[in-house]
Amino acid sequence: MKLHVSLEEISDGRLYKSNDMVKADSHGCKGCYKCCIDMGKSVILDPYDVYRLQQGIGKGLPGLLDEGLAELNVVDGVILPNIKMTGREKRCVFLNTDGRCSIHEARPGVCRLFPLGRYYENGDFLYFFQVNECGASGRSKVKVSKWIDTPDQGRNHDFICKWHALLDHLEKTVAGEEDSDRSKRLNLLMLETFYMQPYETEKDFYGQFEDRLSDFRIKIADIGII
Ligand code: SF4
Numbered sequence: 001m002k003l004h005v006s007l008e009e010i011s012d013g014r015l016y017k018s019n020d021m022v023k024a025d026s027h028g029c030k031g032c033y034k035c036c037i038d039m040g041k042s043v044i045l046d047p048y049d050v051y052r053l054q055q056g057i058g059k060g061l062p063g064l065l066d067e068g069l070a071e072l073n074v075v076d077g078v079i080l081p082n083i084k085m086t087g088r089e090k091r092c093v094f095l096n097t098d099g100r101c102s103i104h105e106a107r108p109g110v111c112r113l114f115p116l117g118r119y120y121e122n123g124d125f126l127y128f129f130q131v132n133e134c135g136a137s138g139r140s141k142v143k144v145s146k147w148i149d150t151p152d153q154g155r156n157h158d159f160i161c162k163w164h165a166l167l168d169h170l171e172k173t174v175a176g177e178e179d180s181d182r183s184k185r186l187n188l189l190m191l192e193t194f195y196m197q198p199y200e201t202e203k204d205f206y207g208q209f210e211d212r213l214s215d216f217r218i219k220i221a222d223i224g225i226i
């Protein structure tokens with residue numbers, strides 16, 4: 001989800017690389033779960049999140065949708081899945097009664113990042129610290145790569161750049177014609193290719209993503225969508 005605000009308004013004015021130290025460590029959050037409630041549609045899942053959830057809790061996107069744990073929403077003209085918030089408190093469906101994440105090991109990338117965000121530019125990205133989002137006192141410095149807690153970060157970085165570029169391309173393609181047949185076909189093909197087909201969780205994710213990306217490019221060229 002793109003934020004249409006200036007970086008100065010929401011950050012400490014710095015951009016961070018994965019080896020930089022950032023004052024983001026909230027030391028286990030000590031009973032706070034503010035960023036797991038009332039987050040609207042913002043806990044968006046990317047294909048690696050879906051793979052990780054399928055591996056960690058045995059549910060791919062079809063299962064998550066069937067059980068009311070995820071929903072589909074339109075984000076900048078593109079249909080994407082997000083984790084659902086429910087009830088009076090609008091709690092994330094994975095927040096347990098103790099106020100802890102019940103899927104911590106398999107939690108989505110957005111949750112791993114928080115309170116960091118990504119700033120995309122020229123086909124790459126850096127991280128920024130969202131100063132208005134986490135009220136934890138006494139946060140200490142932590143290396144960005146450690147905070148994100150994701151293996152194989154070089155390949156993960158490459159995947160995120162490619163995925164972001166694809167979404168950017170799709171957004172531009174459907175801009176101004178969100179309800180057209182072309183837009184619907186493109187969205188359905190994207191959902192089917194990257195989200196609905198189950199991943200082989202005993203195999204590496206990134207190779208499967210590359211295969212699907214090549215397949216998707218061929219299909220959209222074949223049917224003349226892009
Ligand atoms: S708002 Fe900050 S302290 Fe509270 S749960 Fe989120 S990261 Fe932890």
Ligand code: SF4
Pocket residue numbers: 035036037043083092093094095096100101102103104107108111
């Ligand atoms: S998936 Fe876990 S960390 Fe993410 S919002 Fe839900 S409860 Fe919080």
